[in-house]
Amino acid sequence: MESEKKTLVIIPAFNEEGSIRRVIEAVKVTLPQCAILVVNDGSTDQTSEEAKRASAVVLDLPINLGIGGAVQVGYQYACQKGYHIAIQVDGDGQHDPKEISKLIEVLERGEADMVIGSRFIGESRYKGSGMRRIGISILAQAISIMTGQKVTDPTSGFRASNRKAIQLFAHNYPQDYPEPEVLVLLSRCGLKMREVPATVYQREYGESSITKIRAIYYMTKVLLAIFVTSVRRKPKGGGIGG
Amino acid sequence: MLIKTQIIVGALSIILLLFTLEMIRKGRLREEYAILWLFTGTAVLVFSLWPEFFLSKFFSKVTGIFYLSTIVLICFFFLLLIVLHFSVVISKLTGQNKDLAQRHALLELEFKEFKKNRLSLDKPSE
Numbered sequence: 397m398e399s400e401k402k403t404l405v406i407i408p409a410f411n412e413e414g415s416i417r418r419v420i421e422a423v424k425v426t427l428p429q430c431a432i433l434v435v436n437d438g439s440t441d442q443t444s445e446e447a448k449r450a451s452a453v454v455l456d457l458p459i460n461l462g463i464g465g466a467v468q469v470g471y472q473y474a475c476q477k478g479y480h481i482a483i484q485v486d487g488d489g490q491h492d493p494k495e496i497s498k499l500i501e502v503l504e505r506g507e508a509d510m511v512i513g514s515r516f517i518g519e520s521r522y523k524g525s526g527m528r529r530i531g532i533s534i535l536a537q538a539i540s541i542m543t544g545q546k547v548t549d550p551t552s553g554f555r556a557s558n559r560k561a562i563q564l565f566a567h568n569y570p571q572d573y574p575e576p577e578v579l580v581l582l583s584r585c586g587l588k589m590r591e592v593p594a595t596v597y598q599r600e601y602g603e604s605s606i607t608k609i610r611a612i613y614y615m616t617k618v619l620l621a622i623f624v625t626s627v628r629r630k631p632k633g634g635g636i637g638g
Numbered sequence: 639m640l641i642k643t644q645i646i647v648g649a650l651s652i653i654l655l656l657f658t659l660e661m662i663r664k665g666r667l668r669e670e671y672a673i674l675w676l677f678t679g680t681a682v683l684v685f686s687l688w689p690e691f692f693l694s695k696f697f698s699k700v701t702g703i704f705y706l707s708t709i710v711l712i713c714f715f716f717l718l719l720i721v722l723h724f725s726v727v728i729s730k731l732t733g734q735n736k737d738l739a740q741r742h743a744l745l746e747l748e749f750k751e752f753k754k755n756r757l758s759l760d761k762p763s764e
Binding site: 435453454455456457458459461465468469472473476571 | 735736739740742743744746747
């Protein structure tokens with residue numbers, strides 16, 4: 397156990413009482429040696445209680461911060477407690493915990509500082525709506541050009557990070573729609589990113605945080621945000637991220 | 639015609655001033671904004687009392703402003719600057735609010751774990 401690296405699974409959850417318990421249990425079965433942290437982003441339902449019943453560590457945010465602030469506090473916890481690897485899994489049961497080990501393998505080989513589970517490479521073909529696919533591919537193109545690295549699934553919330561990336565995220569993490577921006581931030585800070593194939597299931601309960609009406613606003617905002625991130629001063633390690 | 643405008647603008651500026659004073663009295667306005675709004679209210683009141691000044695040749699010569707609408711434009715930019723300033727302040731507050739919420743959540747968890755450990759330590763001695 398001493399030689400094994402300390403691993404934390406971060407599950408951000410906002411009103412996921414229907415699925416959170418199953419997600420936690422699935423992670424526990426596949427990775428019994430991992431600690432599980434559920435970040436309850438100011439839910440109004442029983443998410444926190446359900447997660448505690450499944451004996452996960454629960455961080456209760458007093459107000460709803462959105463996915464960026466929720467995930468960041470998870471990385472801050474990982475940073476504080478000295479975890480070597482942090483895995484980010486969505487609280488709605490979209491990701492298969494069996495695939496976490498694939499992500500960790502790449503990290504442990506030292507090939508990247510952050511590994512992303514992509515639904516668009518490998519044999520696992522994601523069948524999303526046409527509009528969404530087009531949107532994601534535009535984002536992927538833009539980020540690929542900006543970072544000089546091929547990215548296929550910038551919106552994936554299925555990620556594994558090493559200590560270096562955890563420390564960066566604890567101090568500096570984008571808000572609102574953070575997933576694509578993080579990739580630009582990483583390349584700005586000289587950290588490496590890799591994608592591995594991953595399966596994404598349809599949502600079991602609740603609603604996706606991106607509704608169709610918001611899609612255009614989302615695209616505009618994210619494109620602007622990744623552009624801003626790429627021209628902003630290079631973030632320093634210390635201090636409080638804002 | 640001008641006298642009507644004077645009365646309306648004058649009354650509005652007095653209402654603005656009274657409202658500002660009331661807010662200060664209740665402690666709902668921070669000093670920096672209180673000064674800003676007191677200054678704005680006083681300025682509007684002065685304008686309404688001596689509108690001739692803005693129509694005088696002296697004023698036009700000094701400032702190069704010949705039309706009253708230009709003053710409206712200047713006021714508009716003044717308000718625009720205030721709104722921009724508020725956006726900056728709100729952005730900063732949102733960031734600080736986020737930091738506080740995160741710190742709060744981390745400390746609460748730490749505290750709960752600490753309390754649990756203390757309780758399990760205390761039990762055998764009781």
